[in-house]
Amino acid sequence: MKQKETLVNIQLNDLKNKIELSDVVIDEMGNEHISTSIDTPMRNDAFVLTDAEKIVAIEKHFESIMNILGLDLTDDSLRGTPKRVAKMYVQEFFSGLNPANKPKATMFENKYGYKEMLVEKNISFYTTCEHHFVPFAGKAHVAYINNGQVIGLSKLNRIVQYFAKRPQVQERLTIQIGKELQSVLNSDDVAVILEAKHLCVASRGIKDDTSTTVTAFYGGAFNNEEKKTEFFKYVDFTLSM
Numbered sequence: 232m233k234q235k236e237t238l239v240n241i242q243l244n245d246l247k248n249k250i251e252l253s254d255v256v257i258d259e260m261g262n263e264h265i266s267t268s269i270d271t272p273m274r275n276d277a278f279v280l281t282d283a284e285k286i287v288a289i290e291k292h293f294e295s296i297m298n299i300l301g302l303d304l305t306d307d308s309l310r311g312t313p314k315r316v317a318k319m320y321v322q323e324f325f326s327g328l329n330p331a332n333k334p335k336a337t338m339f340e341n342k343y344g345y346k347e348m349l350v351e352k353n354i355s356f357y358t359t360c361e362h363h364f365v366p367f368a369g370k371a372h373v374a375y376i377n378n379g380q381v382i383g384l385s386k387l388n389r390i391v392q393y394f395a396k397r398p399q400v401q402e403r404l405t406i407q408i409g410k411e412l413q414s415v416l417n418s419d420d421v422a423v424i425l426e427a428k429h430l431c432v433a434s435r436g437i438k439d440d441t442s443t444t445v446t447a448f449y450g451g452a453f454n455n456e457e458k459k460t461e462f463f464k465y466v467d468f469t470l471s472m
């Protein structure tokens with residue numbers, strides 16, 4: 232009998248160890264900000280619910296989270312929070328998950344025969360860390376060399392904002408912006424640098440308030456050191472934050 236009890240205890244402890252181990256792995260993966268793919272991982276049924284239905288469902292779930300935390304939702308200040316959060320998630324923070332919201336890129340003929348790189352720098356962006364659901368924010372610098380057609384300047388900004396409005400990791404955000412620009416510009420010659428401050432690094436975990444993260448995407452001519460250096464000079468990105 233005693234032996235059996237011990238065996239049960241060992242099995243329970245084993246199970247506990249397994250649970251603790253997987254918790255550790257989950258925590259570490261989040262803190263290391265490991266991304267798994269270039270495309271945002273989404274389910275096939277992502278758009279079965281309408282935005283309005285998503286807002287109603289998220290509101291209910293967020294209300295549960297606040298209730299579990301012990302917050303009094305009859306308080307005037309808190310009453311509207313679940314709905315506000317739900318609307319903010321669907322209509323703002325995560326609106327870039329829906330391809331219907333992708334900016335339409337209008338191209339113009341390069342009538343003035345401009346041949347140099349065009350740099351749009353210091354594009355501010357706010358996005359959400361997909362591991363902690365807190366913001367990370369910074370500046371994007373993008374450059375391209377036209378292939379006979381040019382794009383409206385505000386479109387460069389809109390493309391950055393579209394991909395920022397998703398749960399993200401910085402590496403994926405950088406690549407998604409770079410690849411989208413290559414696609415709409417019909418040119419490989421695209422460069423993107425992102426410099427951002429992560430709230431999940433600044434305010435929790437390692438609590439480093441001064442570090443920033445820099446990521447880059449270089450396509451086509453920007454793999455050439457000369458072009459890269461020219462881009463760096465225009466951007467002067469170490470001074471941008």
Ligand SMILES: [Zn+2]
Nearest residue numbers: 360362363431
């Ligand atoms: Zn994070």
